[in-house]
Amino acid sequence: MILTVTPNTALDITYRVRSLRPHTAHRVTEVTERPGGKGLNVARVLAALGHEVTVTGFAGGVTGRALRDQLADTPGVVDALIPVEGTTRRTIAVVDTTTGDSTQLNEPGPQITPAEWAAFQEAYEVLLRSASAVALCGSLPPGVPVGAYAGLIRAARAAAVPVLLDTSGEPLRRGVAARPDIVKPNADELAELTGSHEPLQATRDARRRGAHAVVASLGAQGLFAHTPDGLWRATPPRRVHGNPTGAGDSAVAGLLSGLVERLPWPERLARAVALSAATVLAPVAGEFDRSAYETLLDQIAVTVDATAA
Amino acid sequence: MILTVTPNTALDITYRVRSLRPHTAHRVTEVTERPGGKGLNVARVLAALGHEVTVTGFAGGVTGRALRDQLADTPGVVDALIPVEGTTRRTIAVVDTTTGDSTQLNEPGPQITPAEWAAFQEAYEVLLRSASAVALCGSLPPGVPVGAYAGLIRAARAAAVPVLLDTSGEPLRRGVAARPDIVKPNADELAELTGSHEPLQATRDARRRGAHAVVASLGAQGLFAHTPDGLWRATPPRRVHGNPTGAGDSAVAGLLSGLVERLPWPERLARAVALSAATVLAPVAGEFDRSAYETLLDQIAVTVDATAA
Numbered sequence: 031m032i033l034t035v036t037p038n039t040a041l042d043i044t045y046r047v048r049s050l051r052p053h054t055a056h057r058v059t060e061v062t063e064r065p066g067g068k069g070l071n072v073a074r075v076l077a078a079l080g081h082e083v084t085v086t087g088f089a090g091g092v093t094g095r096a097l098r099d100q101l102a103d104t105p106g107v108v109d110a111l112i113p114v115e116g117t118t119r120r121t122i123a124v125v126d127t128t129t130g131d132s133t134q135l136n137e138p139g140p141q142i143t144p145a146e147w148a149a150f151q152e153a154y155e156v157l158l159r160s161a162s163a164v165a166l167c168g169s170l171p172p173g174v175p176v177g178a179y180a181g182l183i184r185a186a187r188a189a190a191v192p193v194l195l196d197t198s199g200e201p202l203r204r205g206v207a208a209r210p211d212i213v214k215p216n217a218d219e220l221a222e223l224t225g226s227h228e229p230l231q232a233t234r235d236a237r238r239r240g241a242h243a244v245v246a247s248l249g250a251q252g253l254f255a256h257t258p259d260g261l262w263r264a265t266p267p268r269r270v271h272g273n274p275t276g277a278g279d280s281a282v283a284g285l286l287s288g289l290v291e292r293l294p295w296p297e298r299l300a301r302a303v304a305l306s307a308a309t310v311l312a313p314v315a316g317e318f319d320r321s322a323y324e325t326l327l328d329q330i331a332v333t334v335d336a337t338a339a
Numbered sequence: 340m341i342l343t344v345t346p347n348t349a350l351d352i353t354y355r356v357r358s359l360r361p362h363t364a365h366r367v368t369e370v371t372e373r374p375g376g377k378g379l380n381v382a383r384v385l386a387a388l389g390h391e392v393t394v395t396g397f398a399g400g401v402t403g404r405a406l407r408d409q410l411a412d413t414p415g416v417v418d419a420l421i422p423v424e425g426t427t428r429r430t431i432a433v434v435d436t437t438t439g440d441s442t443q444l445n446e447p448g449p450q451i452t453p454a455e456w457a458a459f460q461e462a463y464e465v466l467l468r469s470a471s472a473v474a475l476c477g478s479l480p481p482g483v484p485v486g487a488y489a490g491l492i493r494a495a496r497a498a499a500v501p502v503l504l505d506t507s508g509e510p511l512r513r514g515v516a517a518r519p520d521i522v523k524p525n526a527d528e529l530a531e532l533t534g535s536h537e538p539l540q541a542t543r544d545a546r547r548r549g550a551h552a553v554v555a556s557l558g559a560q561g562l563f564a565h566t567p568d569g570l571w572r573a574t575p576p577r578r579v580h581g582n583p584t585g586a587g588d589s590a591v592a593g594l595l596s597g598l599v600e601r602l603p604w605p606e607r608l609a610r611a612v613a614l615s616a617a618t619v620l621a622p623v624a625g626e627f628d629r630s631a632y633e634t635l636l637d638q639i640a641v642t643v644d645a646t647a648a
Contacts, residue, residue, distance in 0.1 A: 045444055052359045052435075055443035092401045122431065124444065126361075134364035135354055135433065 031108070032076055032286055033161040033191075034069035035154070035182065036087035038139040038171040039111065040121045041097050042066030042316070049126045050133050059127070064316070065097045065104070066121060068196060069167035071276045071316050075283035075305060077106030078318070081290070084108040086157060088150065088171065090140055091117025110157060112150045116140020119171075123275060130273065139171035147174055154182060158189040162290045165194045165282055166210075170201055179205035192289055195241075196282050198222065206239045212289070213241040214282055220246050229254040230261070230335070245285060245302070247278055252303045254335070257295055261335040264299035266307045266326065276316030280305040300330040340417070341385055341595055342470040342500075343378035344463070344491065345396035347448045347480040348420065349430045350406050351375030351625070358435045359442050368436070373625070374406045374413070375430060377505060378476035380585045380625050384592035384614060386415030387627070390599070393417040395466060397459065397480065399449055400426025419466060421459045425449020428480075432584060439582065448480035456483055463491060467498040471599045474503045474591055475519075479510055488514035501598055504550075505591050507531065515548045521598070522550040523591055529555050538563040539570070539644070554594060554611070556587055561612045563644070566604055570644040573608035575616045575635065585625030589614040609639040 046060040073083040089098055089111040097118055101109050119137035126132070142150075158164065164186050166179050175181075179201050186193035187209065194212040195205045198219040206213055206223065213236060221227045224235040233244040233256035243257035252265040281302040288298030308323035309316065355369040382392040398407055398420040406427055410418050428446035435441070451459075467473065473495050475488050484490075488510050495502035496518065503521040504514045507528040515522055515532065522545060530536045533544040542553040542565035552566035561574040590611040597607030617632035618625065 045446075047444065050361045050442075052361065052442050053440040055445065058444055058446045061446050092405055096401055122444075131362040133359075133361050135356065135367055135431075136364065137354075137367045137370050 031082040031084050031160060031162065032290060033084050033086065033157050033164040034073045034076075035164065035166045036067035036069030036085060036168055037142075037150075037174055037178065038119065038169045039065070039067035039070060039087045039089055039094070039097060040119050040137075040139075041093040042121050042123070044123045044125060046125050046127050049128045050124050062314075063096065063100070065101045066316070067168055068279050068282070069165060070101070071279035072165055072167060072283045072286070073107050074104060074316070075280050075309075075318060076287055077104065078320075079283065079287050081287055082106065082108070084110050084157060084161075086110045086112065086150070086153060088112050088114045088140070088142060088146065089118050090114035093120055094118035110153065112146065112153060114140055114142060114146045116142065116171075125273075132273065132275070139169070142171050142173035144173075147178075151181075151185075155185060155189075158186060158191050161191050163192045163194070163286050165196065165286055166205070167196050167279075167282070169197065176200050177204045180208035183208035183210045194282060194286055194289075196278070206236060206241050209240045209242065212243045212245060212285060214245045214247060214278070214285065216247045216278060217249070220244075230256070245281075245299070247281055247306070249274075252330070253281065253299050255295060255299055259295055262296060262299055262332050263335050264296075264303045264330055264332045266303055267329040267331070270307045270310045272310040272312070274310050277306045277309045279316070280309040280318055296332040300327060300332050303330045340391040340393050340469060340471065341599060342393050342395065342466050342473040343382045343385075344473065344475045345376035345378030345394065345477055346451075346483055346487065347428065347478045348374070348376035348379060348396050348398055348403070348406060349428050349446075349448075350402040351430050351432070353432045353434060355434050355436050358437045359433050371623075372405065372409070374410045375625075376477055377588050377591070378474060379410070380588035381474055381476060381592045381595070382416050383413060383625075384589050384618075384627060385596055386413065387629075388592065388596050390596055391415065391417075393419050393466060393470075395419040395421065395459070395462060397421050397423045397449070397451060397455065398427050399423035402429055403427035419462065421455065421462055423449055423451060423455045425451065425480075434582075441582065441584070448478070451480050451482035453482075456487075460490075460494075464494060464498075467495060467500050470500050472501045472503070472595050474505065474595055475514070476505050476588070476591070478506065485509050486513045489517035492517035492519045503591060503595055503598075505587070515545060515550050518549045518551065521552045521554060521594060523554045523556060523587070523594065525556045525587060526558070529553075539565070554590075554608070556590055556615070558583075561639070562590065562608050564604060564608055568604055571605060571608055571641055572644050573605075573612045573639055573641045575612055576638040576640070579616045579619045581619040581621070583619050586615045586618045588625070589618040589627055605641040609636060609641050612639045
């Protein structure tokens with residue numbers, strides 16, 4: 031199975047309002063809730079692609095209970111979340127029905143105790159034994175050491191399980207130094223890590239810091255991949271319009287599934303970009319439009335990057 | 340005891356963010372939750388003033404459970420909420436830490452079934468027998484008939500229990516026609532009911548429609564009361580700055596406590612305005628600052644309104 035780790039799981043709530051105007055009152059016309067946090071989104075897409083997936087991380091309180099109840103209804107995803115005393119955070123996306131624009135409010139997440147963190151590490155080592163790949167996803171809740179991902183990467187490497195890291199800031203900086211197989215920063219995260227907004231220079235720097243392969247997501251321009259096998263750009267055939275929530279997580283699912291299926295890099299990247307665009311196009315945030323995905327898959331341009339000459 | 344009715348109870352959540360900017364992402368730095376809905380706020384203030392209070396209305400789902408758990412920790416308030424299948428709504432107040440301004444997001448509330456509404460009415464009739472006064476507060480959740488408050492007012496009058504109505508729109512229009520003892524609209528609600536923004540004319544019209552006494556809340560200008568005993572204006576000594584959330588509910592608590600203590604109107608109004616201003620001044624939304632309340636109580640100017648001549 032593929033393992034995804036989400037230390038800071040969330041109950042993702044979407045509110046629809048006519049138009050968000052600061053310092054006024056709004057009637058919410060529609061409320062939807064679903065299990066969230068990057069690794070849970072990645073898992074849902076992997077399961078939809080036919081992979082067996084196990085999710086771990088932390089869940090607690092009434093929001094944690096609601097999250098796990100809904101996860102139990104998600105076919106193909108096995109719940110190996112560690113129960114905690116604190117309460118799982120909510121995230122709220124306020125979507126303007128007039129324009130489709132969304133405003134995000136993210137709670138910080140529960141305080142994790144040293145005992146809970148130790149229990150997680152123990153469970154993680156056991157889960158690694160049956161994992162074909164692992165993705166470490168998103169922010170760290172309070173109480174989890176900032177070097178957490180670096181430790182989890184070393185454990186995966188010791189168990190010979192390929193590991194992908196998708197986080198930002200100091201957890202990314204420390205994680206990269208532990209030599210993950212793939213990191214998937216977006217342009218801002220990569221610039222924060224390396225000081226450069228220029229994809230070639232920035233990905234080269236991230237590799238020098240320890241990452242074996244760097245796949246930078248450049249929003250509507252697709253992906254830029256700097257790997258031991260070469261450099262590629264993968265671009266969608268046209269600019270797609272819709273809700274970008276979860277597009278990055280779908281790209282991670284594409285990369286991971288391609289990795290365990292031993293696809294060559296260009297095919298992994300085409301899949302990641304097609305899934306990402308099909309997620310933007312889906313009416314429900316974070317889902318992907320399967321028929322759009324299948325159509326797009328043949329239309330992704332993957333080119334060897336000329337700037338590498 | 341005093342009975343407060345809140346058909347559309349809520350779990351009130353407050354988020355602190357640096358500054359709310361539409362169509363961007365925000366880290367919430369602080370999350371607080373408390374039982375909400377106007378009648379629950381009124382009850383908390385009445386209990387703090389030393390009155391025995393019972394709250395009724397509806398509660399259900401995980402948010403209803405969280406609300407009732409927290410209510411159990413509120414001294415002096417008895418929970419007589421009716422359990423429902425649907426899920427109690429959340430309201431979210433997003434407070435900018437830079438300015439103190441707040442943006443409100445209100446979920447619509449659960450669907451109430453005809454059987455749940457019937458169960459409520461039966462429980463209400465029983466509770467009325469031991470009530471010295473009743474307040475009917477706030478919006479109606481989906482499924483509750485728009486004439487609900489009118490029926491509850493008639494039941495209170497049949498039981499010889501004084502009844503105060505604090506709502507808006509069509510439920511207010513129908514409720515007023517059922518001859519409540521007091522209605523407490525704000526300026527906008529009163530204008531919607533009567534078509535007039537002029538306090539004397541609008542309150543006279545509301546009395547003609549059936550209300551025995553009309554106490555209009557005019558924000559920072561205090562209260563304007565049109566009663567069978569006379570007309571008064573009650574004004575705070577100065578403009579107070581802070582969070583106005585719950586100020587209207589504190590005014591209702593002041594009016595109700597004054598009613599059951601058989602205070603003359605000027606004293607009831609002074610108490611209502613002092614509680615309201617002390618609520619704006621309190622650091623926590625919806626609480627009141629007791630020492631500010633005690634100081635302000637002697638400083639409220641209550642004048643017989645000259646325009647009535």
